[in-house]
Amino acid sequence: MSVLYKEFTNDEEVVTAIQSMKAKGIEDKHIYVITHDDDRTDRVADNADANTVTASDVGLGTAAKNLFRKKGDELRAQFEQLGFSSTEADQLEKKLDQGKVIVVVKDAPAGFTL
Numbered sequence: 108m109s110v111l112y113k114e115f116t117n118d119e120e121v122v123t124a125i126q127s128m129k130a131k132g133i134e135d136k137h138i139y140v141i142t143h144d145d146d147r148t149d150r151v152a153d154n155a156d157a158n159t160v161t162a163s164d165v166g167l168g169t170a171a172k173n174l175f176r177k178k179g180d181e182l183r184a185q186f187e188q189l190g191f192s193s194t195e196a197d198q199l200e201k202k203l204d205q206g207k208v209i210v211v212v213k214d215a216p217a218g219f220t221l
Contacts, residue, residue, distance in 0.1 A: 110190035112199065113221040115208040118151050124210060124221075125155040133219070139211040141185065143178065143203040151208060160185040179204070189213055 115121045125138055139160055140152040152159045179200050186196035189211055199209055212221065 109215050111212045111215045111219070111221050113210050114202050115210065116206065118147075118154070118208065121151050121208050121210055122155040125157050128212065128221075131219070133212055133215070137213050137215070139189065139213065141182065141203065141209045141211065143182065143206070157210070160189065
């Protein structure tokens with residue numbers, strides 16, 4: 108099992124891609140939507156019936172620290188808690204700065220690609 112991601116620029120593409128992932132057998136609980144804006148994240152995740160990163164995903168300690176972090180630091184911490192290295196988390200957060208939507212599949216089955 109691994110953690111995979113794909114970046115999108117269009118919210119509708121995200122919904123279509125997540126529907127396709129589910130059709131290929133990926134469970135809802137393994138699919139996360141992350142954007143730089145909390146409202147956009149919630150809206151896209153709701154439309155796609157996917158998850159957002161919550162305190163239960165990152166752990167109580169990280170969630171408490173996130174209350175006092177800048178948005179970029181919070182997002183990098185979320186990516187790291189999902190299984191990305193600090194270098195990968197930094198690169199992904201920079202993509203979010205550009206307005207991208209990142210869809211993460213945690214515990215992706217062997218051979219699954221996005």
